[in-house]
Amino acid sequence: MPFLTASQAAEVRERFGTPCYVYDRAALERTARRLLALKAPYGFTLRYAMKANPSREILVLFRDLGLHVDASSDWEVARARRAGFAPARIQLGAQMPSTRLAEHIRDGVLLNACSLHQLEAIGRAAPGHSIAVRMNPGLGSGSTKRTNTGGPSASFGIWHEYLDDVKSLAARHRLTLRTLHTHIGSGTDPDVWQRVTRMTLDLAEQLPDVAVVNLGGGFKVGRMPEEPTADLDDVAAHVRRELDAFRARHGRSLHLEIEPGTYLVAQAGAVVATCIDVVDTGKDGYLFAKLDTGMTEVTRPSLYGAQHPIDVMATGREAAEVVFVGPCCESGDILTPAPGDPEGLGPRWVSRPRVGDLVIVGGAGAYCAAMSTINYNSYPQAPEVMLDPDGTLRLVRRRQSLDQMLENELGPS
Numbered sequence: 330m331p332f333l334t335a336s337q338a339a340e341v342r343e344r345f346g347t348p349c350y351v352y353d354r355a356a357l358e359r360t361a362r363r364l365l366a367l368k369a370p371y372g373f374t375l376r377y378a379m380k381a382n383p384s385r386e387i388l389v390l391f392r393d394l395g396l397h398v399d400a401s402s403d404w405e406v407a408r409a410r411r412a413g414f415a416p417a418r419i420q421l422g423a424q425m426p427s428t429r430l431a432e433h434i435r436d437g438v439l440l441n442a443c444s445l446h447q448l449e450a451i452g453r454a455a456p457g458h459s460i461a462v463r464m465n466p467g468l469g470s471g472s473t474k475r476t477n478t479g480g481p482s483a484s485f486g487i488w489h490e491y492l493d494d495v496k497s498l499a500a501r502h503r504l505t506l507r508t509l510h511t512h513i514g515s516g517t518d519p520d521v522w523q524r525v526t527r528m529t530l531d532l533a534e535q536l537p538d539v540a541v542v543n544l545g546g547g548f549k550v551g552r553m554p555e556e557p558t559a560d561l562d563d564v565a566a567h568v569r570r571e572l573d574a575f576r577a578r579h580g581r582s583l584h585l586e587i588e589p590g591t592y593l594v595a596q597a598g599a600v601v602a603t604c605i606d607v608v609d610t611g612k613d614g615y616l617f618a619k620l621d622t623g624m625t626e627v628t629r630p631s632l633y634g635a636q637h638p639i640d641v642m643a644t645g646r647e648a649a650e651v652v653f654v655g656p657c658c659e660s661g662d663i664l665t666p667a668p669g670d671p672e673g674l675g676p677r678w679v680s681r682p683r684v685g686d687l688v689i690v691g692g693a694g695a696y697c698a699a700m701s702t703i704n705y706n707s708y709p710q711a712p713e714v715m716l717d718p719d720g721t722l723r724l725v726r727r728r729q730s731l732d733q734m735l736e737n738e739l740g741p742s
């Protein structure tokens with residue numbers, strides 16, 4: 330495993346039980362510093378898309394390193410503020426129209442209009458305000474349809490052909506469109522990045538007040554050794570050239586923003602689990618290892634057919650081809666689906682597991698704790714632990730108790 334030794338994993342189980350999320354503080358800090366060092370010719374802002382992992386520990390670490398935040402809901406804005414982010418460092422871009430526009434405007438939270446309806450609502454609430462607008466440039470990327478957030482099959486942002494409506498709504502409410510935002514999904518294809526940068530700048534050309542372009546997140550991280558990882562230096566070098574060319578053509582210097590989620594946190598998280606049963610379905614069937622973790626902590630495989638590395642902490646065993654499944658009474662609770670196909674099975678060659686083995690699911694820093702199906706089968710929400718750079722394991726969120734799971738229920742006793 331990249332960051333947990335066998336003895337650290339054993340310590341996690343002994344002190345906090347399994348399943349348990351563990352985050353690697355040194356890796357979080359290293360990745361954030363690397364991205365902060367990216368160069369843009371006319372200024373650069375790094376926003377953390379906090380929906381990837383809104384743990385307070387991670388938010389506070391990134392706040393102290395100087396990152397800004399991309400919030401996907403009013404709730405995330407509130408969470409970022411509780412973690413101490415200044416309102417001016419938070420940009421809200423949501424699917425759900427904000428119900429707290431007046432408050433955000435008063436406090437200086439930045440607003441990103443993600444539909445014409447939202448643009449109109451912001452214009453009514455804050456005439457004369459300076460805002461961001463999210464456009465769908467007409468092209469997407471991403472490994473599956475479900476992680477693709479641009480192009481005609483994505484509902485996110487304002488379709489690029491409606492730019493005239495954007496302009497007339499903005500003019501009617503005297504809004505200044507200061508930031509142009511696009512976010513097209515989790516891809517690695519440099520060609521797609523180049524085309525989207527170009528399309529975004531073509532839109533910027535038509536919006537004379539735009540001083541900031543935000544190219545979103547979606548920088549792919551290969552969690553499995555065979556999967557590619559986006560080369561950010563390459564992306565940045567290309568974007569620099571485009572921004573220089575834009576300035577040469579139009580005399581405007583554009584400040585660059587990016588807002589990765591995955592890239593900042595994915596590899597810095599793991600789930601420590603226990604093998605709770607081993608069963609098979611005969612000689613033409615499969616060998617299954619059941620873990621005490623599954624869709625309740627790592628939902629991405631059942632949702633997208635996403636691949637996470639799985640290590641059985643055992644040495645000197647024969648190898649076996651194993652399908653890993655979770656503990657829910659639910660046939661979709663599979664940790665090793667076929668790649669990109671949540672309905673298929675993708676057995677892995679690993680040390681043949683036995684009941685009681687420690688098992689580590691890697692690549693679990695992004696969209697795992699944040700996107701879990703907690704409390705299905707009434708399993709409690711798993712705890713979170715920080716591995717500090719000195720090797721200390723520190724509990725940062727307790728395991729949920731039965732009382733907490735039930736505390737909002739009313740009715741017969």
Ligand SMILES: *Cc1c(COP(=O)(O)O)cnc(C)c1O
Pocket residue numbers: 378380381399401422512514515545546547548588589590591592695
């Ligand atoms: C989810 C999201 C991101 C982050 O995407 P990653 O694939 O995690 O990098 C960035 N911007 C917006 C608007 C998002 O919705």
